[in-house]
Amino acid sequence: MKELEVKNLYTLTETLAAPLLSRVTYPWEALPEIGAFIMELGASLSEEEYEKQGENIWIARSAKVAPTAFITGPAIIGKDAEVRHCAFIRGNALVGEGAVVGNSTELKNVILFNKVQVPHYNYVGDSILGFKAHMGAGSITSNVKSDKLLVKVHTPEGDIETGIKKFGAMIGDEVEVGCGSVLNPGTVIGRNSNIYPLSSVRGVVASDSIYKKQGEVAQKR
Template sequence: MSKLVKTKALYSLVPEYLAPLFDSCEYPWEMLPKIKEYILSLIKMGIPGYTLISENVLVGENVRIYPTATIEGPAIIGSGSEVRPGAFIRGNVITGAGCVIGNSSELKNCILLDKVQIPHYNYIGDSVLGYKAHTGAGTICSNLKSDGKAVVIHGDVDYETGLRKIGGILADGADVGCGSVINPGTVIGKNTSVYPLTALRGVYPSDCIVKSTKEIVKRV
């Protein structure tokens, strides 16, 4: 399972402007401390078709931002994305193209690849979400342990991250049901679906259905 937590095993469809960041990190949580400076470097270089709409906020073409949404820089919002009413982007956020940032959802220090949907009342902090990943209404990425200690990723082996804040690491096509809690440092494999109201912890393999933390079945 150790390979299933590596960046290349979790993410296959990475936009060209994010490829250098993903390629430089063996494990996805290693990107988290680098997000701010990477965004600032992209803003300085510019991305074709993207426009600076306010200080350190770079937005692609055909983006819909509702008047009651708040975006604090540095941030990059991908082309064709939608930022719905009451959404709060707190800075250090990159979204790919065609993403949905839902009503009353909050994001900080995270990366969303293309076509990610966090459509209703979600919190996504210190997290990486892959292509077409989806979180159901009310799903929360808990990014800080109650004891405040550094997060350890519990797979077949334990990965000492040295980071106090890590939320969810969701691979391409991961789908988490409504009302679930993604505990700090949880990794969900490619195309794995999670039943609603599940408290997730640890590393979940790809192509599975997580019915509960004790019942995980392979897709047929």
């Protein structure tokens, strides 16, 4: 399904992860490689722009990181990013330029493109968020199925087998996720779409859509 391909979900000029994402067809194929990619990329970053702190953690000198935030490597915090009070970054996290990781937000095995905002009580695991994507307060990605089986992406054209047990959500550029929403394992949201607050989303939401509830999705005009 063409809409689910990296080139149709994301603007690769808006992330340091472009070399990783450009060599896969579907974005979830990059999930197992995020940690190794960060290690390789971090070692190449300019020491004038990035400071290595702790083990395999690179933080841009222009970034703002609260003293109460906890970061485990490998991780890269991009230029002008903000990591707020009590944020918990559990490793394998690439936080883009100008991104916001808010109070009590937890990240694990993720790529946040530039200008992404996960500002209030969010959990984002095994996921990729595109340029200027925003998750409302309390919205989360659920990254493991209750039956612990491998995740499938449910599309109108049939299921896509991912071969991955942990897979949260692939969120395209400039997506708005409403407060208190749950993005179930294997969710893919196309560019410029909006998710109503308190939604439980699974499968594919087409680009330029307004997701109101399961079975009720409108196209933007």
